Amino acid sequence: MSPIKTTSYQELDIDYLIQELTLPEKISLLAGKDFWHTVPIPRLGLPSIRVSDGPNGIRGTKFFNSIPSNCFPCGTGLAATFNKELLVEAGELMGKEAKMKGASVILGPTCNIVRSPLGGRSFESYSEDPLLSGHAAASIVKGIQNEKVVACLKHFVCNDQEDDRKAVDTLLTDRAFREIYLKPFQIAIRDVNPHGLMTSYNKVNGEHVSQSKPIIQDILRKEFNYDGTLMSDWFGTYSTKEALDAGLNLEMPGPTRFRQAIQTLHAVQANQISEAVIDENVRYVLKLVNEGLKAQIPDDVIESANEDPAAGELLRKVGDESIVLLKNENNILPLSKTAFRGQERIAVIGPNVKAAQDSGGGSASLSARYKVTPWEGIQNKIEEGGNTVSLEYALGAFLDRNLPDVGDVLIDENGEKGIDARFYKHAPGYKGDRLLLETYKLTTSKVFLSDFKSDRLEPNDILFYADFTGTFIPDETAEYEFGASCLGTAQVFVDDVLIADNKTKQTSGDAFFLGMGTREERGSIQLEKGKSYNVRCEFGSSPTYTLPDGPVEAGGVYFGIRIKSTPEAEIKKAVALAQTVDKVVIVAGLSKEWESEGFDRADMEIPGYTNQLIEEIVKVNPNVIVVNQSGSPVTFPWLEKVPALVHAWYGGNELGNTIADVLFGDYNPSGKLSMTFPKRLQDNPSYINFGSTNGQVWYGEDVFVGYRYYEKVDVEPLYPFGYGLSYTSFKFSDLAVKVNHDTVNIKVEVTNTGKVKGAEVVQVYIQPSNPQVSRPVKELKDFNKVELEVGETKVVELNISIKEATSYYNGFKHAWQSDKDVYKVLVGNSSSDISVEGEFTTSKTFNWVGL
Known part of the structure; x- marks a missing residue:
C-alpha cells in the first residue's frame, strides 16, 4: 500500500485516506485508543494524537504521580477579570503547556451556565451570563489555538448540574435554550471556531445530546455551520447507531464500548448504519488529527513541567485581576506593610490560611507545580516592609470534609x-x-491510582x-x-x-x-x-x-492527620488571639472537597463552624477583613459586622500572592462578579427547579437566569452581577451612541477621579422600550476594561451588531427576532450601577438565523 499522501505542513489528505482505509480501520478511528489518545493506522502513516484535561491547567496523561502543572484561577475567577485580552494570554499559556505535555487537544474551556450557586462544576464554568461566558470562552480558545493547539469547548449543552448527570433530562423552552444555554457556544463558534467540541452527559428535552440529530445536525452543523470535531464526554456515549447517525464523531475514552469492530461492521453490512455515515464521522476525526498535527509535537515527547518564571508572572496577573473587593468600609484596606506608630500586630485566622485552595475538585483538579498559601503571600509582604508588622496565626475552624492532605507535613x-x-x-x-x-x-496523601x-x-x-x-x-x-x-x-x-x-x-x-x-x-x-x-x-x-x-x-486512598480538637476549642483560641491584635484577616470559604465535579452542594452555606468563628471574632475586634474563597456564591450572615470582604475564588498556583497583592494595595482590585450573589438560596431563580426529580429537571426560570431574574421581579441581591469595588474612583461621562448601518457604535469617557492608579470595567447593557414579549429588564451586550492613571481620561469605544444588541428568540418562527423599537443604552460598572444612558432606534422588525 502506498504511504499516506500529504500536502504542505504535512497535512493529511483526508479524501485519500477515506478512500484507502478499510471499513474495520474506519470503525476503529471512531473511538479513542485509550484514555487520552486517538487510534493510529500505522500502515497508512496515520498518527495518534493526545488530549488532556485543561480547564484549570494541563494535567497530561496521568492522574497518579502526574508531571506537575501550572494551575490557573478557576473559570468563574477568569471571567471576573472582564479582560478579553488577558484571557487570550492565559489561553496562549495553556497552549504552550499542552505542547509540553505532548497534548494536541485541550479538553476545555468549559462554558456552561452558572444556573445555580449549588452546581458542583459552577467554578469550572464562567458566568451566569451567556455573553460574558461566550466572550471568555472565545478569548481562551483564541489563545489556545494561537499556539496551534486544539481547544475542545465543553460541555455541549445544558450540563449545568452534577445530580444524575448522565441520565437527567433537561426540560426547557426553545427560547431559553437559544438565549441562555446555546449562546456561549454560538458566540465562541462565531468568533474563533474552536476545532473541537465535547457533548454533555445529559438529555435535552427527552434525548441525550450526544445522539440528538436536532441539536447536532440541525443547530450545530447547519445553523451554526460548525465544521470542527465532536467528541463525547468520557463514558458519555449511550448508543451506536443513533450517536453515529447524529454525528458524534469520536467516542471517548477508548477502548470503545459502543463502536466495537464486529458489531458495528455487522450493522453496516445489514444496512442499519450507512457506510456514508461512517465516512462522514471519520472525516471529522481526521480533521481533528490534522488540526492536532499543526502543534508539531514530536512523537517521542517526554511530558515536562513549565518552570518558566514568566508563567508564574502571568498567573499572578490573572489572579490579581480576578479578585473582587466586595466591601471596604472606612478604607480599612489596603493594609500597610509597615507600622508607623510602634509595632502593629495582624492575626491571620481561618481554615484556608495555610491551605492552598488552588482549584475546585474533579477532572479540573491537578498536581500544581507549586502553591503559595495566603499565609506565605501575606508573610512575603510583611518581609518587604521590614517586619515592622508582626503576623500571628490561629486555625479557628476546620473546613476539611476528611482529614487534610499531609503530603507537605510528613x-x-x-x-x-x-x-x-x-x-x-x-x-x-x-x-x-x-x-x-x-x-x-x-x-x-490523596492518591488516585486509576492509571497506575x-x-x-x-x-x-x-x-x-x-x-x-x-x-x-x-x-x-x-x-x-x-x-x-x-x-x-x-x-x-x-x-x-x-x-x-x-x-x-x-x-x-x-x-x-x-x-x-x-x-x-x-x-x-x-x-x-x-x-x-x-x-x-x-x-x-x-x-x-x-x-x-x-x-x-485500580482504586486509590486518601489518608490524613489532624490534631484532635473541638470546634469550640479552636474558636476559643482564635478569639483569644484576635482580641490582642490590631487587625484580623480571616481566610475562609470552600475547598475542592465541598465544590467538585461529581456532586452538587446541598446548600449555600460555608460548612462547619466558620460563620460562628467570624461572629465571635467581631465581638472582640472591629477591624476584621474576611477573604472568601469559593467558585460560586456562599452566604455571609456576618456581613454587616465586618468592615471588609474580599472574594478570591480558587486562585491557582499564585493564590496566596494575589490575595496579598490586593490586601496590601500592590494591586488595586479590578475584578467584577461573574455571577450574582443572592442574599439567600431561596432567592435564586433555580431554587425550586434544581437537581434531578425522577430523572428530570425543569428550567422553570426560562430566560430569567441570574441578574435577569433579580431585576425582573425586583429582588435585591446581596451583590449584583458585575459588581466590584476599587481603591480609587471612576467617572463615566459623554456617552455617544451612533447607528452605522447594522452596528451601534458606543463611545464613553472614563476618568480616574481618585488617588491611585486603577482599572475599571465598562459594561454596556441594552434595554428595549416597548418589548413585544416578556424580556429581561436589560441584558449585557459588551464590555471592556480600561486602565487609568490618577486623573487620566480615556475614551472607550465599543461596536455591537444591531441584531445581537436587540434580538430575542422567537420559538414560533424558529428564528431570532429584532423588533422595531427605541433601545436604551445603559453604561455603568455593574448591572445595578448605571452611570450614563443613551438610546438608538431601529427602523424595522426582522428575523434571522445562524451565527
Missing part, C-alpha cells in the same frame, strides 16, 4: 517533605518475597498493594486523629500500632469525585511535641474492597 526517608510509596505484588505479612513493583516519592501501571504486573492485573510511609513530627503535645478513605482497603499505623482501620470495617461513602469510595474511618493517639513518629498507610487495590459493587479500576 518527612520522607531523605529528610524532605513528602511521602515514600512502595508498590508490591503481595499483601503485608506475605510469607516470602512480596515482589517490589515500583517506588515513588509523592507530594500528596507496572511492567511487573500482568496486563489488566489490578490487584496490588502499597505502603505509604513518612515521619510525622507534631507541633504540639496533643491527641491526633489519623484517618483513611479508599477505593480498596486501607489501614493507618503509627509506630506499627493500628490507629485507623478501613479494611476490616468499611462503610460506603463518597470519597473520590467518582463517588464510589468508602467513608473515612478514623482513630486517635496521644503524641508528644517534637518527637518523630513513623506513619504507614497500608493499601490494597480495588479487588480487596469488601463492599458490594466495588470499583473496576
Whole structure:
C-alpha cells in the first residue's frame, strides 16, 4: 500500500485516506485508543494524537504521580477579570503547556451556565451570563489555538448540574435554550471556531445530546455551520447507531464500548448504519488529527513541567485581576506593610490560611507545580516592609470534609517533605518475597491510582498493594486523629500500632469525585511535641474492597492527620488571639472537597463552624477583613459586622500572592462578579427547579437566569452581577451612541477621579422600550476594561451588531427576532450601577438565523 499522501505542513489528505482505509480501520478511528489518545493506522502513516484535561491547567496523561502543572484561577475567577485580552494570554499559556505535555487537544474551556450557586462544576464554568461566558470562552480558545493547539469547548449543552448527570433530562423552552444555554457556544463558534467540541452527559428535552440529530445536525452543523470535531464526554456515549447517525464523531475514552469492530461492521453490512455515515464521522476525526498535527509535537515527547518564571508572572496577573473587593468600609484596606506608630500586630485566622485552595475538585483538579498559601503571600509582604508588622496565626475552624492532605507535613526517608510509596505484588505479612513493583516519592496523601501501571504486573492485573510511609513530627503535645478513605482497603499505623482501620470495617461513602469510595474511618493517639513518629498507610487495590459493587479500576486512598480538637476549642483560641491584635484577616470559604465535579452542594452555606468563628471574632475586634474563597456564591450572615470582604475564588498556583497583592494595595482590585450573589438560596431563580426529580429537571426560570431574574421581579441581591469595588474612583461621562448601518457604535469617557492608579470595567447593557414579549429588564451586550492613571481620561469605544444588541428568540418562527423599537443604552460598572444612558432606534422588525 502506498504511504499516506500529504500536502504542505504535512497535512493529511483526508479524501485519500477515506478512500484507502478499510471499513474495520474506519470503525476503529471512531473511538479513542485509550484514555487520552486517538487510534493510529500505522500502515497508512496515520498518527495518534493526545488530549488532556485543561480547564484549570494541563494535567497530561496521568492522574497518579502526574508531571506537575501550572494551575490557573478557576473559570468563574477568569471571567471576573472582564479582560478579553488577558484571557487570550492565559489561553496562549495553556497552549504552550499542552505542547509540553505532548497534548494536541485541550479538553476545555468549559462554558456552561452558572444556573445555580449549588452546581458542583459552577467554578469550572464562567458566568451566569451567556455573553460574558461566550466572550471568555472565545478569548481562551483564541489563545489556545494561537499556539496551534486544539481547544475542545465543553460541555455541549445544558450540563449545568452534577445530580444524575448522565441520565437527567433537561426540560426547557426553545427560547431559553437559544438565549441562555446555546449562546456561549454560538458566540465562541462565531468568533474563533474552536476545532473541537465535547457533548454533555445529559438529555435535552427527552434525548441525550450526544445522539440528538436536532441539536447536532440541525443547530450545530447547519445553523451554526460548525465544521470542527465532536467528541463525547468520557463514558458519555449511550448508543451506536443513533450517536453515529447524529454525528458524534469520536467516542471517548477508548477502548470503545459502543463502536466495537464486529458489531458495528455487522450493522453496516445489514444496512442499519450507512457506510456514508461512517465516512462522514471519520472525516471529522481526521480533521481533528490534522488540526492536532499543526502543534508539531514530536512523537517521542517526554511530558515536562513549565518552570518558566514568566508563567508564574502571568498567573499572578490573572489572579490579581480576578479578585473582587466586595466591601471596604472606612478604607480599612489596603493594609500597610509597615507600622508607623510602634509595632502593629495582624492575626491571620481561618481554615484556608495555610491551605492552598488552588482549584475546585474533579477532572479540573491537578498536581500544581507549586502553591503559595495566603499565609506565605501575606508573610512575603510583611518581609518587604521590614517586619515592622508582626503576623500571628490561629486555625479557628476546620473546613476539611476528611482529614487534610499531609503530603507537605510528613518527612520522607531523605529528610524532605513528602511521602515514600512502595508498590508490591503481595499483601503485608506475605510469607516470602512480596515482589517490589515500583517506588515513588509523592507530594500528596490523596492518591488516585486509576492509571497506575507496572511492567511487573500482568496486563489488566489490578490487584496490588502499597505502603505509604513518612515521619510525622507534631507541633504540639496533643491527641491526633489519623484517618483513611479508599477505593480498596486501607489501614493507618503509627509506630506499627493500628490507629485507623478501613479494611476490616468499611462503610460506603463518597470519597473520590467518582463517588464510589468508602467513608473515612478514623482513630486517635496521644503524641508528644517534637518527637518523630513513623506513619504507614497500608493499601490494597480495588479487588480487596469488601463492599458490594466495588470499583473496576485500580482504586486509590486518601489518608490524613489532624490534631484532635473541638470546634469550640479552636474558636476559643482564635478569639483569644484576635482580641490582642490590631487587625484580623480571616481566610475562609470552600475547598475542592465541598465544590467538585461529581456532586452538587446541598446548600449555600460555608460548612462547619466558620460563620460562628467570624461572629465571635467581631465581638472582640472591629477591624476584621474576611477573604472568601469559593467558585460560586456562599452566604455571609456576618456581613454587616465586618468592615471588609474580599472574594478570591480558587486562585491557582499564585493564590496566596494575589490575595496579598490586593490586601496590601500592590494591586488595586479590578475584578467584577461573574455571577450574582443572592442574599439567600431561596432567592435564586433555580431554587425550586434544581437537581434531578425522577430523572428530570425543569428550567422553570426560562430566560430569567441570574441578574435577569433579580431585576425582573425586583429582588435585591446581596451583590449584583458585575459588581466590584476599587481603591480609587471612576467617572463615566459623554456617552455617544451612533447607528452605522447594522452596528451601534458606543463611545464613553472614563476618568480616574481618585488617588491611585486603577482599572475599571465598562459594561454596556441594552434595554428595549416597548418589548413585544416578556424580556429581561436589560441584558449585557459588551464590555471592556480600561486602565487609568490618577486623573487620566480615556475614551472607550465599543461596536455591537444591531441584531445581537436587540434580538430575542422567537420559538414560533424558529428564528431570532429584532423588533422595531427605541433601545436604551445603559453604561455603568455593574448591572445595578448605571452611570450614563443613551438610546438608538431601529427602523424595522426582522428575523434571522445562524451565527
